[in-house]
Structure formats: C-alpha cells, structure tokens
Amino acid sequence: MTDRRSRNLTLLLALGLLLMTVPMQESIHQLRPHVFDPERKTRRASAINVGPMPAVIAALGGFRTVAADMLWLRVERDWHGGNWWALPSLLDGVTQLDPHFILAWQVYGWHLAYNLHAEAETKVDKRYYLDGGIRALEGAVDANPDNWEMIFELGWTLFDRAHDMHRAAEYFYRADQFPEAKSYTTRLYYRCFERTLDIPRLVEALEYAKNRHTDPYSPDDVQHQVIVSDNYRFWITDNHLEDRDKHREIIARENTARAQRSVDFYLYPDNPYWDVCPHCGLPSPEGSEFCSAYGHPMKPSSGSSRSPGESRPPAEATSI
C-alpha cells in the first residue's frame, strides 16, 4: 500500500507530465488543421442533400476513409451500370466521409455540371444540376484549399459551364499561385478576360502571365504565346460565327476584332499600324478618331504609337 504522501507525489508527477504535452498538442492542432480546426470542418457543406451524415461521420471516427472506399466501389458500379441518377447522393456521401478524396470531388462536380446537366430535360433541372456541381466544387475547394487541381476544377466548371468569367478568373488566379500549377491555368486566367472583353484587365492578366512564366526558353512560354493568337482566331471563326443572331454576330465580330487588336498590340508593341489612346492606353487602328475600346477621343491623331497613353504605366507598354 502506498502511503498518502508518495501517492500524492506520484499523481503530481503525472499532472506535471500531462502539462508538458500542451505545447506539442497545440503544435499538432496547427499542423493538422483539417483534423483539429473546427472552422475548416464546419465549412464542409453538403452540395445536394443533407442527411444524417455528420452523425454517421462522427460515429465512424477513424474509419471514414474505408467507408468512403466502400461507397466509391458502389459509385464505380453505378457509373458503369448507367445508374447515373443515383450517383449524386453516393458521391455526396463519399466526399463527406472523405473530404480529401480529390478524384471523388472531381467526379462529383463533373457528373452534375456536365452529365446530369446535359441529361436533364427542363431548364429548371439543368440549372439545379449545374448549381449543384458548382456547389460541390466549392465545398471541395473549402475542404482542400491547398490543392490547386481542385481550385482549377472549380474555375474550369465556372468558365466552361456557368460562363461566370469573373469568378472563374478568380479561381484560375488562385490556382495559378501554386508553384505546381500547370501553365494552362495561367492561360485560362487571361482568357476569362478575353471572353468578357475586359481589355484593361486582359492586358494586366497578360502582363501577369508573362511574369508568371519567366523563362524565355521554356516550352510553356512559347506555347503560351502561340496559343494566345491561334486560339483567338479559332475562337472568332468557330465559336461566334455559330451565333444565329446576326446582330450579336456583328457585335461579336467587332468586339473580337477589338480584343484581338489589343492582344496583338500587346504582343507586338512595336507594330507601326497602331495608335495608342491617350486616355486608356489601348491601341486603335492608325488614324482612328475615337479609341476603339472605350470611344475616347484620340485627340492628337498624329500621336506616335510608341508614346504610351497617360493612364498606361510605361513599363508595361515597353516590356517586350
């Protein structure tokens, strides 16, 4: 039998040792936020249907990954079996059980925003699945803020399906900040501005793109320059000529031409056939009375193309 004194001392020693764990435990909390940060966990919203999942997840404890795998096998089966409409809830389960299962998130967003969106018959349904897909991908980005692919995926779906160029640009930019991001992220970033024809921002984005891939010999960079102009033409001819609305077609042509000019100007600032608007710094065909981007008066019409406009930072105009 221990006497009271040595028992108390032993328990005191135990308490002392327990206190020593505090800094290590706090460090673990910081190093593994996806486990210990309540903020990170509560943002994991369900995209489609909220069931009793949180309780199930809590009960499964450390075996969520395995449970997700089991559901994923059912996803595989239903996918190959053509049971497409059963997939959203299964995928919702998989991604809630394992919010870091990137492939599942990608399939989830893609399946809703592409397959089911296409299969849905009414506009309301289409809208529902498209929104669901985007919400799913937003959830994915919340759960995986460190994964550039996930952020890119959301950007791409916004760009390609929802045509929400502003938000798409935001996510492409975010994804592009990761060193491992592929160069197509950068290209898609400025292409968002091409599509909205937000010329000032497009120019900024192109400038950014050039600095993003600085190595002049990198194949990425070369490819990127070629694609800027090539895809552009492709876009003009292919995309917009399909537009049945004649009026819109004309506008599209004009806008496209305008945009292309600005891009060309940006790429070849030494081109003598341009005049630069003194107000916005954007190029217009030589001899224009008003600037073709914003209709500013091109007052000193004899202005040299080499002298940059007032609002245009000189560094940008001469960087190539």
Place this chain on the structure above:
Amino acid sequence: MVSDEIVLQIEGLSKVYRSLFAPAGTKAVDSLTLGVRRGETYSIVGPNGSGKTTTLKIVLGLIFPTSGKVNIFGSDVADLAVRERVGFLPEDAYLYDVFTGEELLDFYAGLFGYSRRRRKELVDELLSLVGMQANRRVPFQECSKGMRQRLALAQALVNDPELLILDEPTSGLDPAGRHQMTELIYELKRRGKTILLCSHFLAEVEEVCDRVGIMYRGRLVAEGTLTELAGDPTEIVITASGMSPEGASRVAAHSAVLGVEGDVVRMGHESSDRLWSVLDAVREAGGRVAEVHRPRPTLQDVFVRAIRQDAPERDAGEEVH
C-alpha cells in the same frame, strides 16, 4: 531446533471488507495476535471463511490490514527485502499454465535476480526435491493436481526462504498426494525452515505442526502445542480378540475398567498403574491383545470444543460493527 526468536509477529490485526452490499463491512480478521518462532511449524486451522487465507495474504502484503501490524524478521511487510527471505505457496496454486515446470521455476528464480547458471542449478535441485525431475518438461496445464501442488511448493522454495508460508498445502490432493506433500513439509522442517501453514484439513496439521492456532470467524480462539490444546489422555483403550462373553464380563467387572464393547476394553487413564492387571484379566478371558493405546482427543475434538466455547459469546455480539 525451535529458538525463542520470533520471526513473524502479528499484532492486533483486523481486516474489514467493505463492499457495495455491505457498506458497514464484514470482519474477516478480528484483532488477531500471534507469533511464530524461528524453526517451528505453526499451523492456523479453522473452517472455511474463518480468515486464515486473509491473514496469510496480509502477511505477504498482498492485501492491506484495516488495523494492526505485521512484522517479519523485525521489518514491516511493505519492505521488499522481507520477501527475499519468505516463500509462499498459494491456495489452489495456479501458475502460468502454458509453461513447463522447468520454465516456471526458472522464471520465479529470475525474479530474485539470480544468474542463469545459478537458476539452472536451482531448478534441478528443486525439481528433484519435489520429485518432478521426470516431469520437468510437462506443461503445467497437463500436470495432475499433485504435480501442480509440488511445483507450486518448489516455486515457493526458489529463494531458499527462512520463512515458508503455505496456504492449504494438501487441499484437493488424493491420499498419496497428501502423503507426499506431508513428507515434503517434514523434510523442510528438518532443514530448519520456519513454516506457517494454514489448513482446514486437521489430520495433516496434526502430523507436522509444533503449534496450532485455531481461528474461527476471524479470531484466534485457541493456541498452543498439541498437548496443551488436547490436554492429557483420559483413557486407555485395549483391543483384544477372542474374549469369551463370560470372560468379557469378568474383565468388565475389574475396578479399573470403564466398559467393554466387543473387542474393545476401555479403562480410565488415572488408573494406568493397574494396566498390567487389566491385561492379565483380558488374557485370562481368552483374549489376545492386539493393541494398547492412549487416544488423545484429536485436533478435531479440540477444534469442535474450541468453537463451541467461542460460539455463544460470538453470536451475542455479532461481528459486524
């Protein structure tokens, strides 16, 4: 052999078991005081539940007394050094059952920090002492009850203890096993070990022990040597065959004879000086004397007597306080 040095002193030992169902507690041992001298064999006897095993466990520090003190070799039982000099054979000894006798003894010897070589010698020595040499590689679970008990005794002897504490050493054994065990205890006694044993099997105790303490309901109700406890013999019994009925009645008429029943003639112990004349009378009656003996009251009788004496007072003041 027995010296006056007290090696084990129990003073005013009480143990109350408290539980959810008996919050006031059950008194297993009640102000027990006894001392065991060096070299003697002291036996605590008593019916089941009289607190014998509890007392031994307290002595070994396996459980803790509610009040009172136990000293072994002058030290408190909590002192670990005491256990270097004590061996214990638990009741219904059960050792790790997947191991053989050899392995078990090696393990227990190891707990005393003996070297490998010393352990090997010790194991051989102990196995031959308890007669388990031939079965040294039999797993404990395949051993008979007698073999197990002998292994358990060997385990108690690994440190060559000065004080040996045996809890029910012969319980559950067949007569042969009991005999072997009693012989072993004799042998140990001969080697000068102080032995404290407890038992409810009285005959075994009678054979080996110097002093007996009778425990009943946690209290020591009687203590002393066998002679002290049993007192002097009261009669002499002559067994003779072939007495004729009329001869028998003549023998019965002898003034020293208390009675004749068949072949058995009983006479008062106080008239033992007239034994020869009674024997003559028996022979004259045609009887052939087979045996003459002075039966002491057996421990059984002493035991029953002690309990009877104790019981009324105990029943009056019940043990639950």
Place this chain on the structure above:
Amino acid sequence: MGQLAFGIGLLVAIVVLAITHRLWAPAMGHGGASTWRIAKITVAEARRRRVVQAVVVLVLLILLSMTVFSYLNPREQARMIISGGLSAITVFGILLAIFVAAFLIPQELETRTVYAVLSKPVRRFEFVLGKYLGALIILAAIMTIMTVVLVAVLLVMDHFVPDLTYSTFEPNLANVVFAAVMSYFAVAVLSAYIVLISTVSSTAMTVIASFIIWAIGSLQSQIHDLAAGAETVSTKWFFTMFYWLVPPLENFDFRHEVSNFMQVSYKAGIDAAGVGILYIIVVLLVASVFFNDRQV
C-alpha cells in the same frame, strides 16, 4: 500558453522526482530485471497461446482480398489498398490491444497466478510495467508483420498494375510506413489506458470500458470542437478538461492523409509521439497508484 504549461509541468516533474529520488533509487536494483522478466513471460505466454499467428493469418487474408479491384484506375487501387490496409492494421492492432491488455492483469488476478509473483520481491509498479511492456512487444510484433505485408502487397501491385498517363499506382511507401508506426503509437496509448482500467476492474468490465475509451479517443477532434465552440465558461472548462483526459488517438491517425496522397506533416507525427509517450507514462503512473492499493 503552451510553453508556460510545459515549463510548469517540467518544473513539477523535476521537483517531484528530486523529492522522491530515495523512493525510486532502490527500485532500480534488480527491479529492472524483474520488469523485463515479467514482460518476457507475458510475450512467451501469448506466443504459446498462438494469438499472434491467428491474427496474422486473418490480416493476410484481408490484405490479399484488397488486391482484386483491378477495374479501378491505378491511383484508386493504390488508395483502396492503402486505406484498407492501414485501417486493417489499426483495427486489428486496437482489437488485439483490447484483448491482450484487458486480460493482462485481471486474468492474473482471476487465475491467482499473481500471488506467486507478487509474493516475490517484485514491486507492484514493476509488475504493471512488465505486463504492459509485454503487451507492447506482442503488439509491435504483430503490427510489424502486418505493415511488412502491406508494403509487400503495394510493391508487388506497383510492379504489376500498368500505369496510365493520368493515373499511376506509385504508392507513397514512406508515408504508409509512417502511418503504420503512428497507428502503433495509438495502440500503445490505448493499451496504457486499458491497463489503467484493468487495475481497478474485472476482465469483462475492462473489455467494455476499453471499447468505450477507444470510441471516445477516436472522437478527440470532436471534443476539441466542443471545447472550442462552448458558450459558457463552465462548459468550456469541462470539455477542455475532458479533452486532456481522453487518449489522443486522432493525433496518431494519419491514414486519411496517406491514403489521399496528401502532404503528411512528419513534425505532427513527432509531436504526436512525444504526446503519446508522456500520456503513457502518466497513465501508467496512475495505474500503479491504483494497483498499489489493490487488494489482490
């Protein structure tokens, strides 16, 4: 805050050890040897009872059955095997810990084998520690075998599964081994808690309580959330205290990160190991206090 707690704790520990050094010193005699012998016999007993063999065969079957999902793409297959394999290692480690650790001491008491040991010059603390070390060795052996098998399966699969351009099998073996080692820490911490319970209760109660403790320990982060989100001071205190008392099992759970091929923080693993070792010492100290007062 954390550094302050560490300082206070360290100070308390040093002061207590300094005060009690006379109590500890004699225990260091052949006490260490007794502890080791008890550990060894515990391991030997488990080996004779063929605990290890049974579990290993079971796990082999499970791991081999995971290699059949060949219709998945390589990365999915890798994920499936890694998450399944690590979970099998953890689950079997923990189940085995419950059944080994819960029986360690109560069984000794119930079969009364403990008398022959504790009547020798063996401290109760040495007995508890020896039994615990024995359990650790058994569990280490089993979990090592399971990990080796998992790694072997991954290597063989990596050899045979054809890689696609967009999806390669490419298992992150270092991380897999890391997660398995961390699972072992979880098992060790849980075993210490089980030993603590077993010093005050019977086998059946210990088994039940062990499952409950496992469940609570696996909800460590949820308790952390509760403490963080508590609205009154008293509930915050309650959950915070509770948080520091339950076994921090989620600290050791890296299965999720590893099977998703995420970045794994080895620093978090080292911290978790530190926390785990301190928890084990704390729990065993309390267990020895309980067992010292136990009437066997």
